[in-house]
Amino acid sequence: MSEAAANPPTDKWRARHELLAVILLSVTTILTAWSAFESSKWGGAMSISFSEASSARIQAASLKGTAQQRTAVQVGLWVQWVDAVGNENPKVAKFFEQRFPEPLATAHEDWLATDPLKTDGAPSSPFAMPSYVVPETTEAAASDARADAKFATALENNQRGDNYTLLTVLFAAVLFFTAMSGRLERRSSRWTMLGFGLVLAVVGVGFLATFPKLI
Numbered sequence: 001m002s003e004a005a006a007n008p009p010t011d012k013w014r015a016r017h018e019l020l021a022v023i024l025l026s027v028t029t030i031l032t033a034w035s036a037f038e039s040s041k042w043g044g045a046m047s048i049s050f051s052e053a054s055s056a057r058i059q060a061a062s063l064k065g066t067a068q069q070r071t072a073v074q075v076g077l078w079v080q081w082v083d084a085v086g087n088e089n090p091k092v093a094k095f096f097e098q099r100f101p102e103p104l105a106t107a108h109e110d111w112l113a114t115d116p117l118k119t120d121g122a123p124s125s126p127f128a129m130p131s132y133v134v135p136e137t138t139e140a141a142a143s144d145a146r147a148d149a150k151f152a153t154a155l156e157n158n159q160r161g162d163n164y165t166l167l168t169v170l171f172a173a174v175l176f177f178t179a180m181s182g183r184l185e186r187r188s189s190r191w192t193m194l195g196f197g198l199v200l201a202v203v204g205v206g207f208l209a210t211f212p213k214l215i
Contacts, residue, residue: 032171042161049154056147063140074104107132
């Protein structure tokens with residue numbers, strides 16, 4: 001029996017198809033597992049970022065509360081000083097003025113330097129002076145900014161995780177078409193199905209190459 005008869009063309013095509021299908025299935029299985037792993041990692045990163053954003057937001061709220069309390073106390077002291085000045089009681093006024101805490105003490109001096117009783121357009125009180133800055137207010141603003149940044153990062157990480165999830169589905173489709181190609185009888189149908197799976201695999205690899213990795 002000749003070699004051509006022992007190995008008919010049909011068997012050669014089937015062998016080549018099976019070899020290519022095995023290679024595609026093997027590579028795609030690894031890529032599917034990697035995509036699922038990356039999706040899980042980005043999901044974890046998203047949860048961490050959301051948690052950090054929440055913590056920063058809580059810290060900002062606490063700092064704002066402290067700033068409001070400090071401002072209320074200082075407003076009360078300054079009102080007492082105004083009352084003493086209005087009642088022409090310089091000793092009491094001096095008593096309160098010497099006990100002004102920062103930043104009221106500095107802002108009060110700056111406010112007096114504007115000669116508010118004689119100067120038109122002068123600030124109405126020390127609390128309107130640029131030098132009156134409660135530290136907790138600045139810290140609260142910074143904490144809010146951190147919370148916004150962490151929240152934006154969490155949304156970005158969520159989208160990256162979704163991208164990898166879709167990529168997992170794409171590679172699963174490659175596995176499906178490749179496996180189904182081996183069950184078809186017609187050679188043209190086999191190669192068409194396998195070719196479609198190969199095209200999807202190339203598209204998936206292209207996306208995978210552009211996606212950020214988290215290890």
